[in-house]
Amino acid sequence: xxxxxxxxxxxxxxxxxxxxxxxxxxxxxxxxxxxxxxxxxxxxxxxxxxxxxxxxxxxxxxxxxxxxxxxxxxxxxxxxxxxxxxxxxxxxxxxxxxxxxxxxxxxxxxxxxxxxxxxxxxxxxxxxxxxxxxxxxxxxxxxxxxxxxxxxxxxxxxxxxxxxxxxxxxxxxxxxxxxxxxxxxxxxxxxxxxxxxxxxxxxxxxxxxxxxxxxxxxxxxxxxxxxxxxxxxxxxxxxxxxxxxxxxxxxxxxxxxxxxxxxxxxxxxxxxxxxxxxxxxxxxxxxxxxxxxxxxxxxxxxxxxxxxxxxxxxxxxxxxxxxxxxxxxxxxxxx
Amino acid sequence: xxxxxxxxxxxxxxxxxxxxxxxxxxxxxxxxxxxxxxxxxxxxxxxxxxxxxxxxxxxxxxxxxxxxxxxxxxxxxxxxxxxxxxxxxxxxxxxxxxxxxxxxxxxxxxxxxxxxxxxxxxxxxxxxxxxxxxxxxxxxxxxxxxxxxxxxxxxxxxxxxxxxxxxxxxxxxxxxxxxxxxxxxxxxxxxxxxxxxxxxxxxxxxxxxxxxxxxxxxxxxxxxxxxxxxxxxxxxxxxxxxxxxxxxxxxxxxxxxxxxxxxxxxxxxxxxxxxxxxxxxxxxxxxxxxxxxxxxxxxxxxxxxxxxxxxxxxxxxxxxxxxxxxxxxxxxxxx
Numbered sequence: 308x309x310x311x312x313x314x315x316x317x318x319x320x321x322x323x324x325x326x327x328x329x330x331x332x333x334x335x336x337x338x339x340x341x342x343x344x345x346x347x348x349x350x351x352x353x354x355x356x357x358x359x360x361x362x363x364x365x366x367x368x369x370x371x372x373x374x375x376x377x378x379x380x381x382x383x384x385x386x387x388x389x390x391x392x393x394x395x396x397x398x399x400x401x402x403x404x405x406x407x408x409x410x411x412x413x414x415x416x417x418x419x420x421x422x423x424x425x426x427x428x429x430x431x432x433x434x435x436x437x438x439x440x441x442x443x444x445x446x447x448x449x450x451x452x453x454x455x456x457x458x459x460x461x462x463x464x465x466x467x468x469x470x471x472x473x474x475x476x477x478x479x480x481x482x483x484x485x486x487x488x489x490x491x492x493x494x495x496x497x498x499x500x501x502x503x504x505x506x507x508x509x510x511x512x513x514x515x516x517x518x519x520x521x522x523x524x525x526x527x528x529x530x531x532x533x534x535x536x537x538x539x540x541x542x543x544x545x546x547x548x549x550x551x552x553x554x555x556x557x558x559x560x561x562x563x564x565x566x567x568x569x570x571x572x573x574x575x576x577x578x579x580x581x582x583x584x585x586x587x588x589x590x591x592x593x594x595x596x597x598x599x600x601x602x603x604x605x606x607x608x609x610x611x612x613x614x615x616x617x618x619x620x621x622x623x624x625x626x627x628x629x630x631x632x633x634x635x636x637x638x639x640x641x642x
Numbered sequence: 643x644x645x646x647x648x649x650x651x652x653x654x655x656x657x658x659x660x661x662x663x664x665x666x667x668x669x670x671x672x673x674x675x676x677x678x679x680x681x682x683x684x685x686x687x688x689x690x691x692x693x694x695x696x697x698x699x700x701x702x703x704x705x706x707x708x709x710x711x712x713x714x715x716x717x718x719x720x721x722x723x724x725x726x727x728x729x730x731x732x733x734x735x736x737x738x739x740x741x742x743x744x745x746x747x748x749x750x751x752x753x754x755x756x757x758x759x760x761x762x763x764x765x766x767x768x769x770x771x772x773x774x775x776x777x778x779x780x781x782x783x784x785x786x787x788x789x790x791x792x793x794x795x796x797x798x799x800x801x802x803x804x805x806x807x808x809x810x811x812x813x814x815x816x817x818x819x820x821x822x823x824x825x826x827x828x829x830x831x832x833x834x835x836x837x838x839x840x841x842x843x844x845x846x847x848x849x850x851x852x853x854x855x856x857x858x859x860x861x862x863x864x865x866x867x868x869x870x871x872x873x874x875x876x877x878x879x880x881x882x883x884x885x886x887x888x889x890x891x892x893x894x895x896x897x898x899x900x901x902x903x904x905x906x907x908x909x910x911x912x913x914x915x916x917x918x919x920x921x922x923x924x925x926x927x928x929x930x931x932x933x934x935x936x937x938x939x940x941x942x943x944x945x946x947x948x949x950x951x952x953x954x955x956x957x958x959x960x961x962x963x964x965x966x967x968x969x970x971x972x973x974x975x976x977x
Contacts, residue, residue, distance in 0.1 A: 455832040489875040497790040521879025540824040544856025545877040549884020564913025574906025578899025
């Protein structure tokens with residue numbers, strides 16, 4: 308199975324991207340990786356880790372799209388950038404099943420939509436985010452921030468795409484869908500969310516569980532949280548604020564609590580790290596971009612080798628599950 | 643100074659409401675409290691704590707509005723409820739400066755708007771929430787969830803009201819205002835938030851600091867976070883989810899980490915509790931409802947005596963600061 312990796316996207320590129328790819332081929336005999344970017348630099352990284360196998364190939368692309376570039380302009384203008392070259396190959400080569408990039412979110416989304424194109428029937432591809440709930444189950448949020456001004460019909464499609472994706476990830480037959488709102492009662496919500504609620508209720512193939520609140524996102528009650536890109540982005544970053552705030556206060560408690568608190572922390576440290584690593588996004592890969600014709604995973608900008616590897620595995624699993632074919636069938640039929 | 647307390651709003655009413663009021667008059671010689679609700683039950687509670695002073699009076703109201711009541715209907719139909727009687731008195735009696743209620747949020751908001759009325763020039767009163775940032779400063783979020791379908795002009799007014807309120811609370815001359823969006827750059831946002839951005843930029847009296855993201859809410863960079871009621875509610879509850887998630891994982895680490903982790907926790911416990919109490923909303927009072935003609939504080943539904951007392955103190959401080967007069971001047975002048 309051939310997967311293409313944008314070797315020059317992300318804060319730790321190309322080192323992490325190359326190392327993650329090497330891990331991927333070393334641990335998965337059926338994988339071939341194409342690394343796209345500055346050939347000399349990629350070769351240097353491969354030499355550093357002593358890789359001399361034949362399941363990693365390099366395609367030279369001298370340019371890089373950064374977070375400072377305007378996505379639509381950069382995709383058109385920077386034809387020699389690692390991202391654009393990777394997308395062009397992904398589009399043209401049937402054998403390449405998907406791409407991983409840790410580059411600019413906007414550029415990856417715009418590029419994938421423009422170059423790879425939407426699946427037939429899909430109104431708007433969607434950025435997803437995978438979180439771990441309190442009970443350890445995985446929760447998908449769609450839209451994580453791709454389309455800030457959405458139409459109600461987009462969200463119904465997000466629910467469908469999220470449902471298919473989570474069926475593949477969890478093995479559940481009918482993943483539970485929650486609509487993000489300001490209260491759990493059916494009548495709670497904005498004019499927009501109420502319209503979405505009515506549309507979702509009519510979708511008999513979906514396991515729609517009604518409205519959920521921000522505080523329910525990590526409770527594990529639903530598998531998919533559907534919302535518009537603005538609220539989804541606010542929710543994800545506010546969760547981050549909440550976790551960061553609690554950890555900040557834990558650190559303060561250790562710092563200001565005298566010798567007793569410091570001793571306490573020493574005892575607790577190992578177990579705390581173990582628990583936290585269970586919910587570290589770096590172990591889970593990136594954010595699948597759903598609704599385009601090929602598999603695209605946007606890895607976190609600060610990805611290390613581990614998260615690049617996890618993102619490659621995500622593409623592999625989605626391919627084995629037949630995600631794109633399953634989605635095609637649903638959208639060709641319904642829309 | 644006379645403040646009226648809805649003795650029958652909230653999960654712990656009337657006990658917490660009565661006890662909080664007793665603390666308020668005991669610790670503040672200039673305060674008089676009017677408790678509204680079932681007279682016999684209030685008397686019993688007062689006897690329990692041995693209060694026999696003359697700065698607490700009781701006004702009988704046999705009925706109660708619950709969270710199951712539809713706010714608009716309940717405010718009109720339940721004329722003998724503690725909330726409606728309290729609001730009628732607050733409206734009619736010039737000597738009563740404000741009200742505290744821990745009852746149904748919807749009923750308090752609807753009731754205050756209908757009975758007390760908006761300040762001249764105010765398009766829409768707003769529910770605020772006060773959080774503590776990582777550096778210990780207080781952050782006001784407006785709107786915390788009163789109006790889920792807002793107009794851009796509402797948010798400009800929220801910014802003005804929030805600015806005046808935070809000037810009073812923090813003593814800062816020009817509190818910093820951030821607009822909640824999906825990125826910090828000026829051009830980031832939804833069509834709606836971009837319109838608000840342009841309007842806020844034109845308000846030369848406001849210290850507008852531009853867009854902030856969900857993850858910045860608790861960072862302490864701004865004093866006021868402006869947003870619509872839908873996103874504000876999502877942000878607040880997602881922060882709650884994030885904090886809850888981190889605390890859940892801390893508990894898991896203690897539970898599953900063996901004897902070492904448990905010993906560690908024992909050492910750390912005291913310091914952790916102290917740090918957490920600094921950010922416990924119960925010590926800070928409730929959510930001021932801004933833009934109506936009198937001072938209204940919505941205490942948390944699960945308020946204990948401490949938080950009822952803190953909410954009473956909030957009304958007192960807002961009165962001493964002359965909040966309503968200051969707001970009147972700004973809105974009469976500008977709108």
